[in-house]
Amino acid sequence: MESNFFDRVYEVAALIPYGRVTSYGAIARFVGAANSARMVGYAMNASVNRPDIAAHRVVNRNGLLSGKHHFGGSTVMEDLLKSEGIKITNNQVQDFENVFWDPNLELNREDFVK
DNA sequence: TGGGTGACGAGTC
DNA sequence: CGACTCGCCACCC
Numbered sequence: 001m002e003s004n005f006f007d008r009v010y011e012v013a014a015l016i017p018y019g020r021v022t023s024y025g026a027i028a029r030f031v032g033a034a035n036s037a038r039m040v041g042y043a044m045n046a047s048v049n050r051p052d053i054a055a056h057r058v059v060n061r062n063g064l065l066s067g068k069h070h071f072g073g074s075t076v077m078e079d080l081l082k083s084e085g086i087k088i089t090n091n092q093v094q095d096f097e098n099v100f101w102d103p104n105l106e107l108n109r110e111d112f113v114k
Numbered sequence: 115t116g117g118g119t120g121a122c123g124a125g126t127c
Numbered sequence: 128c129g130a131c132t133c134g135c136c137a138c139c140c
Binding site for chain 1: 134137
C-alpha cells in the first residue's frame with residue numbers, strides 16, 4: 001500500500017530547487033499535515049534510502065541544520081549545502097530568507113495527487 | 115492493539 | 128533575549 005504522507009513528503013523534497021532550502025513545517029503544510037512537521041523529519045529519516053530526496057535542503061524553521069547530525073554523523077549536510085552555494089555558519093543557513101523555498105508558494109498543490 | 119518515538123513549531127517563563 | 132515545555136500525529140515494535 002502507499003503511505004501518501006511519506007510519498008508526498010518525498011515528492012516535495014525531490015522538487016526542492018538546487019541551491020534552495022525549505023522547512024519541515026512548510027512541507028508539512030503542503031502535504032496537508034501542518035501540525036505534523038515532526039513527521040516530515042521522520043519521513044526524511046526514512047528517505048535515506050531515496051537517492052532522489054535532497055534531505056540536506058530541508059532545515060528547520062530557524063534555518064538551523066537540525067538534521068545534520070543524521071547525515072552520517074558528519075558535516076556532509078553542511079558541505080552539500082555549501083556546494084550548492086548556500087552559506088553555512090555555525091550549523092545555520094545564512095540568508096535563509098533569501099534561499100528559502102516555500103512549496104506552498106512556488107508549487108502547485110494541484111499538480112499532486114490529492 | 116497500544117504505546118513510545120521524533121531531522122518541528124509555537125508558546126511561555 | 129535565551130532556555131524550556133507542550134502538543135502534534137504517522138510510523139515502528
